[in-house]
Amino acid sequence: MTDVNNSIHDSVKDYYGKVLKTTDDLKTPACSTGESRMSQTVKKALGEVHDEVTIKYYGCGLVIPEKVEGCRILDLGSGSGRDCFALSKLVGEDGYIVGLDMTDEQLTVARKYIDYHTEKFGFKKANVEFVKGYIEKILEAGIKENDFDCVISNCVVNLSPDKKAVLSDAYKVLKVGGELYFSDIYCDRDLPESARKHEVLWGECVSGALWWKELYKLAEEIGFSQPRLVTVTPVPIEKEEFKKVLGDAKFVSVTYRLFKLPEKHEQARQVIYNGDITDHKSQLQFDVKHTFKTSDPVAVDGILSTVLHCSRFKDEFDFQPCSAKSNCCAEKVDMEMDPFVYLNHLESSGKLPTAACCTSKCC
Known part of the structure; x- marks a missing residue:
């Protein structure tokens, strides 16, 4: 040093x-x-x-x-x-x-x-x-x-x-x-x-x-x-x-x-939180832009889809592919925030x- x-x-x-x-x-x-x-x-x-x-x-x-x-x-x-x-x-x-x-x-x-x-x-x-x-x-x-x-x-x-x-x-x-x-x-x-x-x-x-x-x-x-x-x-x-x-x-x-x-990221998709995390039965506020309510489908971009799928949170969500009706293939969410x-x-x-x-x- x-x-x-x-x-x-x-x-x-x-x-x-x-x-x-x-x-x-x-x-x-x-x-x-x-x-x-x-x-x-x-x-x-x-x-x-x-x-x-x-x-x-x-x-x-x-x-x-x-x-x-x-x-x-x-x-x-x-x-x-x-x-x-x-x-x-x-x-x-x-x-x-x-x-x-x-x-x-x-x-x-x-x-x-x-x-x-x-x-x-x-x-x-x-x-x-x-x-x-x-x-x-x-x-x-x-x-x-x-x-x-x-x-x-x-x-x-x-x-x-x-x-x-x-x-x-x-x-x-x-x-x-x-x-x-x-x-x-x-x-x-x-x-x-x-x-x-x-x-x-x-x-x-x-x-x-x-x-x-x-x-x-x-x-x-x-x-x-x-x-x-x-x-x-x-x-x-x-x-x-x-x-x-x-x-x-x-x-x-x-x-x-x-x-x-x-290195390889997941595709954008729809996720459904199961409500099993201790003290977060009704919803999980993941960050200031994303709150997951139990049993409610939420469209996420590829980065957040990867975060949830490869981390300790994987078993807490049901991952579903995008469909024409779900409209979940949005562009990447910019998380930079003042x-x-x-x-x-x-x-x-x-x-x-x-x-x-x-x-x-x-x-």
């Missing part, structure tokens, strides 16, 4: 290992959960995570996707392990969770509670482990290629000085049909160098934020499917000292899902999600 990258890593390690003791120490609302779309099963799993793990958790969204039973999941920048432990319950004993983090203090907390959660969930043996390593060098940490159904990350990619390396290695460790499901902070512009060098704002997941358009560019270069926007939440920066550094830049927390697809425009749409329609709070008391 370059000296610059090492300097950033050292700064982040110090911030999350020594400066921050609990979520109450955060100076902005960026690294706090402001997620409203949380199912009862997920709420229950998160509620069973040990208090010490939870109060040392710093994330900007919810990164627990649907249908994870029996899955192998890798959490990049797993920190104290909150998401890993919740997921360990949800995947069950047939699934497995690996948390990857570079901060010794956070890893110590996470490893301390492996046995606690194994016993609490009634498992015969642990189905979660924590590995030390850099998210830009996943393979060097001993993580195998083509081994995971999902890779998740909660407000961590923005902390990396080399985001392309993170996404590239995430792609390599996913199985074909695997998903990168992650929440991160995004900006409405490319930030100036003065903002990039602000250590507190970098540590708080703000000044390392990508301009949202860059994610689509990186995904295409690496080979991922086009990012699909799942949720967006405002991240207000209110302190004057930070506003002076950031200028008029605006920030949001966005959850995206990207898939590793086979999250700030979408947020304005939610606001104008009275559906604006609650902004992230900045203390453990309200998260």
Whole structure:
């Protein structure tokens, strides 16, 4: 790694290992959960995570996707392990969770509670482990290629000085049909160098934020499917000292899902959701453009048809060929969407999600 990258890593390690003791120490609302779309099963799993793990958790969204039973999941920048432990319950004993983090203090907390959660969930043996390593060098940490159904990350990619390396290695460790499901902070512009060098704002997941358009560019270069926007939440920066550094830049927390697809894509067709996914009996909101209601036929383009057919969602849908009457052979749906425009749409329609709070008391 370059000296610059090492300097950033050292700064982040110090911030999350020594400066921050609990979520109450955060100076902005960026690294706090402001997620409203949380199912009862997920709420229950998160509620069973040990208090010490939870109060040392710093994330900007919810990164627990649907249908994870029996899955192998890798959490990049797993920190104290909150998401890993919740997921360990949800995947069950047939699934497995690996948390990857570079901060010794956070890893110590996470490893301390492996046995606690194994016993609490009634498992015969642990189905979660924590590995030390850099998210830009996943393979060097001993993580195998083509081994995971999902890779998740909660407000961590923005902390990396080399985001392309993170996404590239995430792609390599996913199985074909695997998903990168992650929440991160995004900006409405490319930030100036003065903002990039602000250590507190970098540590708080703000000044390392990508301009949202860059994610689509990186995904295409690496080979991922086009990012699909799942949720967006405002991240207000209110302190004057930070506003002076950031200028008029605006920030949001966005959850995206990207898939590793086979080279040969499926044809456009009609799909019918069976309603069997836990907590999604009546409908499955896959992204902001696609909601599948149980038993209702939905026309999908070739890309989404491929996503559903080659992923863990395959058994949840009935796939039917196009017909003249179904009119499902539409052109490819462009999933590129400005999250700030979408947020304005939610606001104008009275559906604006609650902004992230900045203390453990309200998260």
